[in-house]
Amino acid sequence: MRNINIKELAKVLNLSTSTVSRAFRDNSDISKETKDKILAAAKEHNYQPNHYASNLREQRSKTIAVIVPELGNNFFSQAIHGIERIARGKGYHILIYATDDDYEKEVSFIRHLHNGRADGIIMSVSGEANDHTYLNELSQQRLPLVFFDRVYEDIITPRVITNDYDSSFSATRHLIKQGCKRIAYLVINKNLSIGKTRMQGYLDALEKYGIPFDDNLIVDCTNSYKRNNVILKDMFTRLKPDGVFTSVERLAFATYYACYDMNISIPQEVKVVGFSSLQIAPLLNPSLTTVTQPSTQIGIEAASLLFKMLESPELVNSSETVVLDSKLIKRNSTAKL
Amino acid sequence: MRNINIKELAKVLNLSTSTVSRAFRDNSDISKETKDKILAAAKEHNYQPNHYASNLREQRSKTIAVIVPELGNNFFSQAIHGIERIARGKGYHILIYATDDDYEKEVSFIRHLHNGRADGIIMSVSGEANDHTYLNELSQQRLPLVFFDRVYEDIITPRVITNDYDSSFSATRHLIKQGCKRIAYLVINKNLSIGKTRMQGYLDALEKYGIPFDDNLIVDCTNSYKRNNVILKDMFTRLKPDGVFTSVERLAFATYYACYDMNISIPQEVKVVGFSSLQIAPLLNPSLTTVTQPSTQIGIEAASLLFKMLESPELVNSSETVVLDSKLIKRNSTAKL
DNA sequence: TTGTACGCGTTATCAA
DNA sequence: TTGATAACGCGTACAA
Numbered sequence A, B: 001m002r003n004i005n006i007k008e009l010a011k012v013l014n015l016s017t018s019t020v021s022r023a024f025r026d027n028s029d030i031s032k033e034t035k036d037k038i039l040a041a042a043k044e045h046n047y048q049p050n051h052y053a054s055n056l057r058e059q060r061s062k063t064i065a066v067i068v069p070e071l072g073n074n075f076f077s078q079a080i081h082g083i084e085r086i087a088r089g090k091g092y093h094i095l096i097y098a099t100d101d102d103y104e105k106e107v108s109f110i111r112h113l114h115n116g117r118a119d120g121i122i123m124s125v126s127g128e129a130n131d132h133t134y135l136n137e138l139s140q141q142r143l144p145l146v147f148f149d150r151v152y153e154d155i156i157t158p159r160v161i162t163n164d165y166d167s168s169f170s171a172t173r174h175l176i177k178q179g180c181k182r183i184a185y186l187v188i189n190k191n192l193s194i195g196k197t198r199m200q201g202y203l204d205a206l207e208k209y210g211i212p213f214d215d216n217l218i219v220d221c222t223n224s225y226k227r228n229n230v231i232l233k234d235m236f237t238r239l240k241p242d243g244v245f246t247s248v249e250r251l252a253f254a255t256y257y258a259c260y261d262m263n264i265s266i267p268q269e270v271k272v273v274g275f276s277s278l279q280i281a282p283l284l285n286p287s288l289t290t291v292t293q294p295s296t297q298i299g300i301e302a303a304s305l306l307f308k309m310l311e312s313p314e315l316v317n318s319s320e321t322v323v324l325d326s327k328l329i330k331r332n333s334t335a336k337l
Numbered sequence C: 001t002t003g004t005a006c007g008c009g010t011t012a013t014c015a016a
Numbered sequence D: 001t002t003g004a005t006a007a008c009g010c011g012t013a014c015a016a
Helices: A006-013 A017-024 A032-045 A051-058 A074-089 A103-113 A133-137 A164-177 A193-208 A225-239 A249-262 A295-311 B006-013 B017-024 B032-045 B051-058 B074-089 B103-113 B133-137 B164-177 B193-208 B225-239 B249-262 B295-311
Strands: A063-068 A093-098 A120-123 A145-148 A159-162 A183-187 A218-220 A243-246 A271-275 A289-292 A321-324 A327-329 B063-068 B093-098 B120-123 B145-148 B159-162 B183-187 B218-220 B243-246 B271-275 B289-292 B321-324 B327-329
Touching: A006 A017, A006 A032, A017 A032, A051 B051, A063 A074, A063 A103, A074 A093, A074 A295, A074 B093, A093 B074, A103 A120, A103 A133, A120 A295, A145 A295, A159 A164, A159 A295, A164 A183, A164 A193, A164 A243, A164 A271, A164 A289, A164 A327, A183 A193, A183 A225, A183 A249, A218 A225, A225 A249, A243 A249, A249 A271, A295 A321, B006 B017, B006 B032, B017 B032, B063 B074, B063 B103, B074 B093, B074 B295, B103 B120, B103 B133, B120 B295, B145 B295, B159 B164, B159 B295, B164 B183, B164 B193, B164 B243, B164 B271, B164 B289, B164 B327, B183 B193, B183 B225, B183 B249, B218 B225, B225 B249, B243 B249, B249 B271, B295 B321
Parallel strands: A063 A093, A063 A120, A120 A145, A145 A159, A159 A321, A183 A218, A183 A243, A243 A271, A271 A289, B063 B093, B063 B120, B120 B145, B145 B159, B159 B321, B183 B218, B183 B243, B243 B271, B271 B289
Antiparallel strands: A093 B093, A289 A327, B289 B327
16 A cells, blocks of 8 residues: 655665655756656656645645535536546646535535645535625635636625526527516525526516516525425416526426426427526427526636636736626427417 | 644644644543633634645545546436545545546546545546556555446456346347337447446347347447437438437437437337436436436445445455446337337 | 654755 | 755654
8 A cells, every 4th residue: 555655766766865856846957867767767666756745845735626516417517527627737636525505514615625635716606595704704815716607796706607697688588589478487596696697687588578577486496306396386386377487407307397297288388498508408308498508618717717816816806707608599498389 | 825834823822733733633632621722723713734734644635536437427427426425424525537538547547646645546437448457557555446337347346336237138128028129239338348248138138039139230339429420320221220229328319319310200110228317317308218327326335335445444355346226217218109 | 631752755955 | 966954734652
């Protein structure tokens, strides 16, 4: 288990540890000859500089932490994919943390990361609670932090988001143009800024096109499949919407399941559009009209921003905001008859 | 940026560093009073023991590495979710590495992990190449390693797999019972043991039920959507299969797309079943019959096995194999007319 | 119960 | 170009 260390390797080569160390650092003066000899021996003995010793010495870890509400969600795994690509290119390692939308975990992860384990954090917030002061408390000595997609508006740090307001407006307008008059808006956490922004686009589109707003049509859902099924069936029974706009992918699926169960046909009786990064949306029955976020690109931008902060902090404004465009992709779930 | 260290905290408290250190370690002798005082001060000053210094001192990192062929794939993200749950419970951190099915990257990741960065590795292999000796070379001092799902058979290390042979046999038998006579088997990498095992189940089912085997019906696909589309259209044109069994999820989607393009109706003209962890398989058009692996559970088992190796190596046989059962879930894509 | 002192493996400074 | 040495921050023998 124990790997060979620099001292042993130096002894084998009859050199000092400093010389051996130099062979692994690019800048230092060392003769080509010696360097080659050392690298060859290193390979033979399977020597690699111990990362923890280096980190301790250099005060940086070449590691970034990624905190997301959940794994096993298309959007986040694709974003992580994007982050991974950039980080790998820079020779950085990635630590993954899933909060399960639990605020306590989020706080705990962030606090723990302040022990040198990571050089920076990329996070999509849980949004369970309203007290984010813990982030501000750390602010003087806060690790470089980039938000993506789900952000806390009261925390000033660079962020990568999408044009949610416009997308929501377009999606809602699309439903209206397809003939919907009673459009339900499904959301999981109204308090989360992303939920609010998306809702505002919905509200403004209704107003602009003269559709009366019915408070009941804003439906608060959960992360539980079972409870959502109950909530949605109740919604269909009581409110008879002819259009459904879901602020997250999962609720579009829940809508489909509820419609299947109740024999409500999409798009004849109700049209559905949802935010979703599902690549097989065309294969659904019916194919799902989506607001598709450039998820991988979001990850790429977020990682790039973080590295910019790490490499040249002076070039990054702490309120820097990168806005990417989502696309409304019209499919059969909103087809006119 | 610089966090307070143990020395400074000790000075503030008028205590020695060892006493402060003890407050954070559970086993050491320290008066409750002093401990509370230290922990309070630590909280106030936002002190946390530097992880790299601790790791260096203790020679372990409380970190495990997870290596997968790709992120953004339902199976792997669900498996990672399972791993995450167990690791978090043990207070371990998770490093993520995606190989993109690139053997070079896999080798590089593994080599780099041998510098103390991780205490153990959980991996699903890339399977691009046949030379896995690099793993054996490291074997005397190899990090504890657990394979899951996609494994190298020539490397002896604990593994968590599913009953692929049986599942394939059942899936093929199901197609036969639904009336299929010309069943194509779609695979991405024939050399990968998992491809072979699944194929054997298919072959044996054909034989048992007296269906003549046609070599052309074993179709080698790729990871590229575009190329697969060409390959599959060609297959439908030339071979006219009436059943398709896909060894990975992606190929089931590719089959759907090809059928859509060619106006081949599922299940009327061709029936489709595939290995898949897609949770919304019921929402596809038509709903997809799947062999569903317990992906999260696989992650849980793999992580548990790794921790067993870390905690009590003597209890783990290096050829220990955990086999979990997949389920054949019959849906409309294989319905009889 | 608390403090002193050393070493974990590395790299940077300085001297040779 | 190479070598000796100190320091990074922590945890633990050992001493008090």
